[in-house]
Amino acid sequence: MIYITGDTHGFNDIDKLVLNKTLASLTKEDYLLITGDFGGVWDVGMHDEDILDYYSKKPYATLFIDGNHENFDLLNSYPVEMWNGGKIHRVTDKVFHLMRGQVFNIEGSSIFTFGGGLSIDKAYRTIGISWWPEEEPSEEECAEAMENLEKNGFLVDYIVTHAAPESIVRNEINNSHRLLCLDCKAEMFLDKVLEKAVYRHWYCGHYHFDMDIPNHRLSVLYQSVLEIKSGSKV
Numbered sequence: 001m002i003y004i005t006g007d008t009h010g011f012n013d014i015d016k017l018v019l020n021k022t023l024a025s026l027t028k029e030d031y032l033l034i035t036g037d038f039g040g041v042w043d044v045g046m047h048d049e050d051i052l053d054y055y056s057k058k059p060y061a062t063l064f065i066d067g068n069h070e071n072f073d074l075l076n077s078y079p080v081e082m083w084n085g086g087k088i089h090r091v092t093d094k095v096f097h098l099m100r101g102q103v104f105n106i107e108g109s110s111i112f113t114f115g116g117g118l119s120i121d122k123a124y125r126t127i128g129i130s131w132w133p134e135e136e137p138s139e140e141e142c143a144e145a146m147e148n149l150e151k152n153g154f155l156v157d158y159i160v161t162h163a164a165p166e167s168i169v170r171n172e173i174n175n176s177h178r179l180l181c182l183d184c185k186a187e188m189f190l191d192k193v194l195e196k197a198v199y200r201h202w203y204c205g206h207y208h209f210d211m212d213i214p215n216h217r218l219s220v221l222y223q224s225v226l227e228i229k230s231g232s233k234v
């Protein structure tokens with residue numbers, strides 16, 4: 001089965017995984033999918049080795065999309081390969097980065113992935129050390145995403161993104177959490193995906209709270225761990 005959760009930020013936000021009894025019983029047939037800000041490809045050296053070692057010792061594979069807080073120089077230094085219908089960076093034998101704009105087929109479910117987002121604290125970060133402009137999607141990545149959706153007739157089972165579509169951020173999310181709405185390219189692009197795609201459920205991370213938005217069948221994830229098909233918390 002496929003389980004999904006929100007930002008993990010290296011070791012900072014993995015108690016939800018470490019303490020989860022269902023995850024402790026998963027097998028090599030299962031997958032854990034993290035909706036960005038994985039934070040395990042950040043520093044060359046002990047920091048990353050320890051985090052990647054934690055995930056690599058699990059029987060299941062850990063899949064992640066990129067968030068805004070990733071070291072994109074390092075992430076993009078891994079060779080690109082095809083896996084289950086889409087492009088990945090294979091970080092270890094058990095940890096795969098699912099790239100932007102891909103449609104994967106995993107356990108019979110089609111999953112469209114699109115990482116990236118905007119760091120609201122980027123003014124306090126240093127380019128190439130703690131912030132990378134690649135956090136926001138390029139025109140090529142957006143075009144590839146639309147092409148891949150079109151190849152699938154704009155019909156997928158699940159959409160997994162770091163950011164949420166801008167219209168949902170401005171309305172449903174902002175109504176309850178009063179977020180700053182900035183010009184985020186990822187959010188703006190995801191509005192176009194929202195207009196065109198037909199999907200069973202949409203999962204995103206990024207905002208650091210958990211929220212269900214039933215009218216869009218969208219779940220914002222942070223601490224929750226869900227089974228992707230039923231949407232049940234585990």
Ligand SMILES: [Fe+2]
Nearest residue numbers: 007037067206
């Ligand atoms: Fe985050």
